[in-house]
Amino acid sequence: MTGTAVASPPPGADAEYVLPVKIGTPPQTLPLNLDTGSSDFWVISTDTYPPQVQGQTRYNVSASTTARRLNGESWVIRYGDGSSANGIVYTDRVQIGNTFFDQQAVESAVNISNEISDDSFSSGLLGAASSAANTVRPDRQTTYLDNIKSQLARPVFTANLKKGKPGNYNFGYINGSEYTGPIQYAAINPQSPLWEISVSGYRVGSDNTKYVARVWNAIADTGTTLLLVPDDIVSAYYAQVNGSVFSNDVGMMLVPCAAKLPDFAFGLGNYRGVVPGSYINYGRMNKTYCYGGIQSSAGAPFAVLGDIALKAQFVVFDMANKVVGFANK
Numbered sequence: 001m002t003g004t005a006v007a008s009p010p011p012g013a014d015a016e017y018v019l020p021v022k023i024g025t026p027p028q029t030l031p032l033n034l035d036t037g038s039s040d041f042w043v044i045s046t047d048t049y050p051p052q053v054q055g056q057t058r059y060n061v062s063a064s065t066t067a068r069r070l071n072g073e074s075w076v077i078r079y080g081d082g083s084s085a086n087g088i089v090y091t092d093r094v095q096i097g098n099t100f101f102d103q104q105a106v107e108s109a110v111n112i113s114n115e116i117s118d119d120s121f122s123s124g125l126l127g128a129a130s131s132a133a134n135t136v137r138p139d140r141q142t143t144y145l146d147n148i149k150s151q152l153a154r155p156v157f158t159a160n161l162k163k164g165k166p167g168n169y170n171f172g173y174i175n176g177s178e179y180t181g182p183i184q185y186a187a188i189n190p191q192s193p194l195w196e197i198s199v200s201g202y203r204v205g206s207d208n209t210k211y212v213a214r215v216w217n218a219i220a221d222t223g224t225t226l227l228l229v230p231d232d233i234v235s236a237y238y239a240q241v242n243g244s245v246f247s248n249d250v251g252m253m254l255v256p257c258a259a260k261l262p263d264f265a266f267g268l269g270n271y272r273g274v275v276p277g278s279y280i281n282y283g284r285m286n287k288t289y290c291y292g293g294i295q296s297s298a299g300a301p302f303a304v305l306g307d308i309a310l311k312a313q314f315v316v317f318d319m320a321n322k323v324v325g326f327a328n329k
């Protein structure tokens with residue numbers, strides 16, 4: 001089995017990427033955020049408290065002849081950005097591209113937090129980290145990727161996200177036309193249910209004599225918008241941006257929208273994962289300042305290679321070898 005699906009950002013800013021997921025019989029297509037930083041497959045549905053639903057496409061449980069309630073099962077999730085959701089659980093048939101699984105645990109939201117309620121672009125999340133982090137209790141459920149893994153031609157999925165336009169996720173194969181040069185693999189932390197790797201250094205700009213050997217652990221997280229790094233790396237980057245400033249109002253580093261930003265590269269051995277400077281202007285805040293795409297990971301147990309970095313790379317998530325691969329493109 002192999003499959004591919006388009007990954008689309010919302011108009012205006014690459015806040016997230018959603019892919020069309022078919023649920024139920026007859027199939028209902030919902031735009032879901034494939035999230036390598038969590039492990040719950042949950043959707044806004046006919047169970048969701050109606051005032052919290054603001055235009056999102058809902059999973060209509062009673063319209064699916066193959067929906068079966070998992071009695072006694074429930075879930076509660078809280079994310080790194082403070083958002084949260086909870087609800088009940090069904091199994092139903094799920095299809096993404098040409099991949100499918102007949103008995104997928106579909107977590108149906110009863111409550112969603114304001115941040116999620118306000119995001120009309122996504123109808124939920126497709127968790128793609130290890131099932132070990134799934135929040136359903138008393139019986140933990142299995143992620144879609146873990147469910148289809150044994151049926152895939154190769155136990156991998158790849159992310160080819162793009163800046164300001166649709167990219168794609170592929171399931172079960174590595175498409176050589178989607179990247180250039182070698183793929184550099186990094187082992188994931190066996191103690192973590194996330195795609196957590198050890199990064200060996202970084203570089204501000206394109207002059208490799210300025211490369212800094214510095215070990216920092218980071219997760220590859222398609223569900224995080226920005227690139228979150230340790231404070232010393234934040235300072236090293238914005239020291240090269242004239243007019244950059246920390247805003248106490250928004251709690252973020254800002255850059256002059258007119259600034260020509262230096263590239264940022266993360267190091268894995270001799271590999272340099274290059275993030276073009278233009279990718280590090282995340283978007284306009286006011287007539288002078290734009291949001292920096294690089295922000296602090298302080299307070300979290302890991303840095304986060306979020307979409308600002310991942311959209312500059314071709315990324316391989318290898319479920320059998322438990323490695324993450326990166327290639328420039």
Ligand SMILES: N[C@H]1[C@H](O)[C@@H](N2CCC[C@H]2CO)[C@@H]2OC[C@H]1O2
Pocket residue numbers: 016033035036037038079080081083116125221222223224225
């Ligand atoms: N893995 C991420 C998750 O995808 C994010 N959100 C949680 C709920 C919607 C989704 C997209 O905003 C949140 O930010 C970091 C971490 O948690």
